[in-house]
Every structure is written in structure tokens, then in C-alpha cells.
Amino acid sequence: MATEFHNLQELRHSASLANKVFVQRDYSEGTTCKFQTKFPTELETRIERSLFEDTVKTLNNYYAEAEKIGGQSYLEGCLACATAYLIFLCMETRYEKVLKKIAKYIQEQNEKIYAPRGLLITDPIERGMRVIEISIYEDRGSSGSSSSSSSVSGSTTR
């Protein structure tokens, strides 16, 4: 079967988007960025609970690190003030650095863990950091007819 898919297009065609799961924010500690680690039921058949929770916990840690008010953020603020905020044109802020790390982490997780299971995690920054969107794919080739039925909720394919 692997030989059938030579390029991304083919790959995409062989698996169709069946459903999307949204992991919501956890606001129990205020407005700091944190996502719920509750395991969505739609993923029960697709991925192990521990893997999912690890991913979310790691993401939460990244975000906590990005939003930490500490030494580095002080320095950044002072420097920005002193340069009349021109520093922002040249330098990347701490948050942006962490966001890049997060993007890399998500891609790595997708490649190693989620894609083999027919799932895809979308970076929350694209959704305004409100949700983690996990796309569920179905094997169109082998169970084409079931792809739609497998989706628990009406899936809207983009």
C-alpha cells in the first residue's frame, strides 16, 4: 500500500477528513494559556490516552514558559522602552521564540505519532489559541463508505 502513495496529493486523496475534535481551553487558573487535558471521546478509538495527554501537557508547559513574568520579560520591556520600541523591528520577543518551539514540537508530534494514526493536530495559534484542533482522517480507500459514517458528528470537510 505504501507504494501507492508517492506524493502528498495522493496521500491526501487516500485519506479523507472525517471529523474534527476541538480541545478547549482550561480557564480554571485564569486567562493564562492552558488547554484541557480531558481526553475527547472521539479519539478513543484512534489514539492512546497517554499519548494525547502527554502532548497537551507539553503544550501547556510551553505556553506557561512563554507567558512567565520574570527576568527575561523585564529586560525585554525595559529595552523596548529605551529604544522607543524600535527593538521590536529587529528582535524576536520571547513569546515568539516559544511559539516557534511549539510549532516545531507539534510538527514532530504529527509526524511521529498522530499522522500514523490518521490524526492531525493544528497549531492553536491559528485558532487564536482558543482550541487545539485535531483532525481525524479516515481511510478512504479501504473503508470509503464508512468514512462518513464513522464520524460521530457531521463532519464538514473543507
Next chain:
Amino acid sequence: MPNSTGKRFKPTKYIPVSTAATLLVGSTTLFFVFTCPWLTKVISPAVPLYNGLVFLFVLANFSMATFMDPGVYPRADEDEDKDDDFRAPLYKNVDIKGIQVRMKWCATCHFYRPPRCSHCSVCDNCVEDFDHHCPWVNNCIGRRNYRYFFLFLLSLSVHMIDVFTFSLIFVHHHRERLTALHTTVTLVVMCIAGLFFIPVMGLTGFHMVLVARGRTTNEQVTGKFRGGVNPFTRGCCGNVEYVLCSPLAPRYMLHPRKKPHIKIQPPFIRPDLSDRQITIKVSDNGTHSTIVSSKSKSSLVGLDDKEIQPPLPPKADRYNLKNQLTSSEESSLSGKTHPSTPAMYKYRPSFSTMPKVHYHNSREKIVRGDECKTSAILEEGVRGHDYRSEPNLDLPEYTNAPLHKTFQSSPLQLDADPVNSRSLSLKQAQRRSEKGHLPALQPQTVTSTPYKSVFSPNTLSNRNGSLSYDSLLNPSISPAAANECMAHRGMPSLGFHSPYLPTKMCHMREPEIQRQQVTTTYSPVMPVRAVGRQSPHQRDRDPSPVRYDNLSQTIMASIQERKEIEEREKRQMYHGRSQPHIYAQDSGVFDGPGGYGLPPSGCYPDGTRSRGPTPPAYSGSRDNLMGVGLVNYGQRTTVMRHGGSTMSRALRTSSTSLHTDHSSSNSSQGRATEGYRSPTHQPHSPVVPRSPSYSHHKLSYMNAMTETPLDWELQGTSPNIWTA
């Protein structure tokens, strides 16, 4: 400035920011040009340097506050809100540090606004940690630029104080030559600074307090935490630190980044499956289970659509979903069908099992019912709708609460239903009985206690679903009808009284109804209106408790039959029944707006016709009745248009609209009714609505009915039935 939906260039919105910028830059420039040279000479060169730095700081912060993205949320994709959109509640509660905070659904952006987020109508965006929209910088102040705005205010205040002070020194030293250019200019600058001093200082002080308390302007002005606890505060020092020293938040409205391609290639690895997936079915099986179906509502809805004879198990799922479903969903569902009722009457005897079935069959209905009901209903509903179980009425009650009241007001109406049903000829009765059952049953469920008391004598109040009704009425009244009624969540329980028979009829018919099985037929709609209560069709049922699983087979069969009958009737109706069937309305009601499927109408027309248009009056509100009654006639046609139903249907709808009083189902019907006034029916309706004078209503209806050619079915029945 006209309100525009698009992003048009509106020059007027730039006036405040232009003014502010001009004043700031202009005044300071004049200060530097005319005042500072002397100050440098006399006092120190540090003066202009200091002032220059402060001014630079002011400008920088002003620019950041003006041009920086405040934290705008991008619109949610349609995928994200498919579960939330119109079916979701307006508010969602979230717990923040032990305090409940409400998140409101943003209709523009299609998501639930995170805490502290608000939608700016000027910018037409949801902004994170929304503070306010500042016209002086022509930008929203939100999470990302609040610090710059605050620093701008601080620095501007300092700058104004400085300018004012140094200008004062200058003028003081040049007071004997006030008319000199330099002095005049300095005086002007002083005046400007002095003029804006109070507002700017006031605003600065206000924001200093907000920062210390950890609140946004929006929260302060709307009084969100007045007398309460602010869950977002971190203490005074923590709040100041948060504002001044927190890292710059990221932008959400980024240009799409190039995303790396990820190969999604089947076959996919799957974890070991557990038995989780099976649970739903098990729970479903007749035992109302708090279905934990993880399915989304959509799946359930899908189920509904797919299955014609819903197996029992799915019900449970449905119920779960229903809860989540919003009324909109309901109405859509109701619109669909209503249909099982017609078939019901055939299977009256089997209604005992049916009620549940009905509920499901008319998936739409059932769903609706569920929706409206809360989860509580769900559970109950699952169980049962045992028609006999009056308790189910409780559930729908809260949805139908208003309806109940109305019902009471028109006790006659209740009577009407039974009467109507009775009047139907046997053959029709059969058909109708099913329908009638439904309505009858529903009323039971729907109607709350008040109803029961009202109808107890009649027992026909199938609508109210009172037990008494059951006992009185023939078992023919299918529980399905009741179910249907319940399904109509939107419709006020009123409606379900027997759309097709005006209250008057009820009175008259009562004896007949009791005799006949027909009663059940009449208005499947009614039951529907009952909002999903699963009206216990107790009558049909034998004493054994209705179990969902018991019913399935029978119910399925009956539903199917009903549907067939309905279709047949529909065809007949199209042929020209012009009878205003108020009853039809009832059935229509159940179908939901415009939905009323033919089937119900098919059923009703027969029944209703015989009875005459049932004044929707019984829906509690007399006024509605009046209008409805009139409308009914008119509606008939419209109704027909909607559902393609015959006149009879229209009547039903109108009647239902009266009953329901406006629920979504009414909307469809109401539309019909309002538009149309059937010439045949004189507006008796005004009379009809008067519940106390049901007899009048009935008479009027009867008259009306007589005017219009009775339904073919009615032909068999003696018109004198109405004339009580």
C-alpha cells in the same frame, strides 16, 4: 457616520485621532521652538533634553497604541462552530478560580468569547482582554497594547505638566511683554495644555486604579465585579507587574504560514478498542439511560434522518443529543414531519408500545422534544414515554410551562379534541385516532397539572396527557401522538390540544369521543405540540408499564402504517379539500414550521373536518386564539402552501399556531395563517378564542366548518355532531 457592514473608508472616524495627533505634535513643536531656547539659556540645556525624551516616549507609546494589534481573534472556521452555532446556548459557564464566569457566544466571530474578551462594534472584531475602543488613537485597547496605552497616558500627563510648568516660567519672566510673539505662543501652548490637563489626568488616574485592581475598563464600566470578586486579579503588585512587565502577547491574525506537509497515509495505527462504543446501545435499550452517547448531536440527527423506524436503542442517543440541540434544531425537526401520527390511529391498540415509537419515528419530532426538554426529559423520555406514565409530563412541562397555563384557560379546547376525534367517522377515526392519540397523549404529557384538572372531566384532553384522558379516551389515541406533541417542543402545549377541533367541539364531542376511538386521531399535531412530552398514551396501553423495548416492534409497524395512511390522505387532500382544518394545523404544528408533513394533515383532515375547525383557541391565550382562529382560515391556504397540505392542514396549522402561540412551529403555520384568510371561514375565531366560551367557539367553528365543504371524510359523519 452611517453604519456599514463592509470596511468602507470612513473619514470621520479619523477626526479624533488626527486632532489628538495634531495638538500633541503641534503644541510640543511650538514649545520647543519658542520657549525652549530661552529656557536653555536661562535654566539649563537639560530642560529641552528632558522634554525631548519625554515627548519621544509619548510619541512612541502613542504610535504603539494606535497601530498595534490589540489581540484580535480571527473568525472561527465553520468546522469549529458546527456544533455550536445555532444550537448552542447563548452562554457557557466556566469556572475560574472557583468563580463562575460567563462566556457569551459571539454571533459574528462564531465562537464563545473567552473570558475578558469582548466584541468591538467599531472594529467588528473580538478582542482579547478587551479594555475599550479609544477614538483618540482610533484603535481598540486590548491585551497586547494596553500597556502602551497606559504608558502613553502616563507619559502624556507628565509631558503636559512639564510643558505647562516651563511655559509658566517663561511667561512669568516675560509678563511685561505679553504681546511679544514668543510670549503669545507660549501662552497659547499653556492654554492648550491647561485645557486638556483635566481630562487627561482624570483618565490617567482612572486607569491607574484599574491597573491596581486588575480590571479592564469594560469590566469596570459594566459593573461586572461590583460587589463581587474579580477572579482575574493577582493582587495589586501582581497586577501592576502583569501590566508593565508581562511579555508581549502574540498576534493571532497572522498571515498564513507555510505549513509543513504531513503525510496522512493509511493504514492507520489503532489502539486497542475497548467496549466503550457499545455502551450506548445498551443503554438505549428502552431503559432511559442517561445516555452518554458521545455522539454529537449531529450524528443523532443524522440517525434520525436515516432511520425511518428508529430502533429503540437510538432513542437513547437521541435523547442525549437532544438535550444539546437547541430549539432551532427542534423546529427544523418538527417541520419535518409529523407524520407518524397518521399511522398511529391505525394501530391504536398497539399504542401502548407506540408512544415511544412515535417519538422516535417522527424523528424530528422526537428530537425536538428532546431538545426542548432538558436532559431530564431525556431520561424520562427514553423511558418512556409510557403513555401511561404521567410523570413524563413533568419533563416537558418546563418547556411547556407556558402552554400549560394556556391550556387551562381553555379547558374547552381540550374537550374539543376529544370531541373532534369522536366525531370522526370510524374509518377516519381510525386514522385519526392515531393522530388523536397523539395529541391526546401529548397533552397529557405536556400539560402540567393544571391541565389535568381541567380536563379531567373530559379526559379527552389527550393533549394534556392527563391520565384521565387516557382512561376516557379510547386507547386508540396513540401515544405516538402524545409523543409527537412532545416532540414539538417549540409549540406551546396549547397547541396540542386538538388542533382540529375547537374547544367547542370538545365539549360537544366529549361523549362521543369517549365512545369513539376516533379521538385519538385527531390531532397528532397536538401531541406534537406538547412539546415532546411523551404523552402517555395510556389509554392504549394496557396496564403493563410501557417499556421502550416492548414497544419497538409494534410501534415501528404502526408508524409505518401511519405514514402510509398519511400519504394517502395527503393525496386526497390535495385534491381539494378546502376545508379549513384547524386540526390540520395541529398536525402541522407538529411538523414544525411549514413542515407539517402531509401525513399529519392527512390524518387530521379527516378528523378535523368532522369536527369542524378546532379553534386553536384552546391554546390558552384567547387573544391568540382569536387571531389564530381567523388566521386559521386564512392559513389554510398558506399552510397548504407550506406543507403542501390541504386546506385541512392549513387549519391545523392555524389552530396550532393559536395553540402554540408562536413557537417555531407556529412560525410556519402562523405565517400561513396570517397570510390567508379563507373566505369560507368567517372569523369566528374571535369568538373561539374565548376559552370560557368554548361552546361558542365550537359553534362558531362549526359554522365555519359547515361553510366549507367538509372534508370528504367528514361527509360520512353527520354534521350535527358539531352542533351540540
